Amino acid sequence: MKFGVVVFPGSNCDHDMYHVFSEVLGQETVELWHKDTDLKGLTKDDCIIIPGGFSYGDYLRSGAIAKLSPIMKSVSEHAAKGGYVFGICNGFQILCEAGLLPGVLLQNAGQKFICKNIYLKTTTKNSVLTQKLDTNTSIKIPIAHADGRYYIDDAGLENLVKNDQIIFQYATEGNELSNDVNPNGSVSNIAGICNKGRNVFGMMPHPERASEDVHGNLDGLGMLESLVLG
Amino acid sequence: MKFKALINIMPHKELLDPQGKTVKKNMSHIDIDHVDDIRIGKRVEMILDAKDTIDATNKVETACKKLLANVIMESYEYSISEI
Numbered sequence: 001m002k003f004g005v006v007v008f009p010g011s012n013c014d015h016d017m018y019h020v021f022s023e024v025l026g027q028e029t030v031e032l033w034h035k036d037t038d039l040k041g042l043t044k045d046d047c048i049i050i051p052g053g054f055s056y057g058d059y060l061r062s063g064a065i066a067k068l069s070p071i072m073k074s075v076s077e078h079a080a081k082g083g084y085v086f087g088i089c090n091g092f093q094i095l096c097e098a099g100l101l102p103g104v105l106l107q108n109a110g111q112k113f114i115c116k117n118i119y120l121k122t123t124t125k126n127s128v129l130t131q132k133l134d135t136n137t138s139i140k141i142p143i144a145h146a147d148g149r150y151y152i153d154d155a156g157l158e159n160l161v162k163n164d165q166i167i168f169q170y171a172t173e174g175n176e177l178s179n180d181v182n183p184n185g186s187v188s189n190i191a192g193i194c195n196k197g198r199n200v201f202g203m204m205p206h207p208e209r210a211s212e213d214v215h216g217n218l219d220g221l222g223m224l225e226s227l228v229l230g
Numbered sequence: 231m232k233f234k235a236l237i238n239i240m241p242h243k244e245l246l247d248p249q250g251k252t253v254k255k256n257m258s259h260i261d262i263d264h265v266d267d268i269r270i271g272k273r274v275e276m277i278l279d280a281k282d283t284i285d286a287t288n289k290v291e292t293a294c295k296k297l298l299a300n301v302i303m304e305s306y307e308y309s310i311s312e313i
Contacts, residue, residue: 061300068297097300104302111248151245151303185246 013052034069047084050091063093092202103152109185121171132226139219141205150186168192240271
């Protein structure tokens with residue numbers, strides 16, 4: 001599988017993603033400038049990464065302007081063909097704003113920017129991103145966001161549950177769901193979801209920041225390796 | 231013809247508005263007590279060319295729906311006048 005990392009003005013995790021897929025995982029990886037529409041030869045068997053950061057300075061709403069960049073039309077077409085798209089943090093916000101994922105990311109309930117390690121429960125193995133993960137063991141992944149409160153209305157939440165679209169939830173180290181460890185007030189502790197077609201993924205935590213020995217934490221590597229397997 | 235649109239965008243009532251909540255809490259520091267609620271939204275002023283009021287309304291409606299507001303979290307209302 002080849003990877004294409006989209007770069008918006010204000011992206012700041014694009015090089016981290018490029019590094020982890022090309023250097024750590026040894027995959028062919030290209031950068032995709034947001035003003036281009038060319039996907040540099042990526043096919044529907046490949047994956048587009050929408051990285052974290054503060055695209056367009058979070059003006060208006062996080063991800064609201066980035067969804068209008070020319071590359072997003074190509075990303076939508078790629079997703080419609082069944083190609084993989086994975087958004088992390090600001091990437092998750094952009095995918096929700098673009099309508100490629102349901103719901104929206106609101107300002108954290110506590111109003112503060114939160115930067116810390118949290119624990120995630122893998123809610124389902126039924127996705128290319130989580131197929132190799134253990135649903136009975138939590139993983140420790142850092143978050144770094146101000147607008148991470150996932151919101152969807154009751155009917156939407158019911159659909160997410162019914163279609164097994166919730167992939168990660170904030171949990172205790174012991175893998176239990178609890179309001180006490182919900183860092184931002186997200187509905188149902190939701191940290192990551194996929195679309196109904198199971199080819200578009202979004203999550204607030206940063207697996208690329210927990211994927212090398214130098215990070216002191218390798219808990220993020222499992223899902224990235226899982227994605228590489230396709 | 232030139233038109234001016236005044237657009238108000240507010241978070242849905244059922245959603246927690248952390249900014250509004252924090253501002254309300256701090257009203258007591260300027261000796262204003264008994265404030266029941268404060269919610270914070272956005273006001274957008276837009277000057278645009280349009281053929282007539284209907285054309286201007288269509289453009290403003292599209293701007294609100296596709297960019298200025300996210301209807302999952304916000305509602306909007308606007309007034310339009312010729313200038």
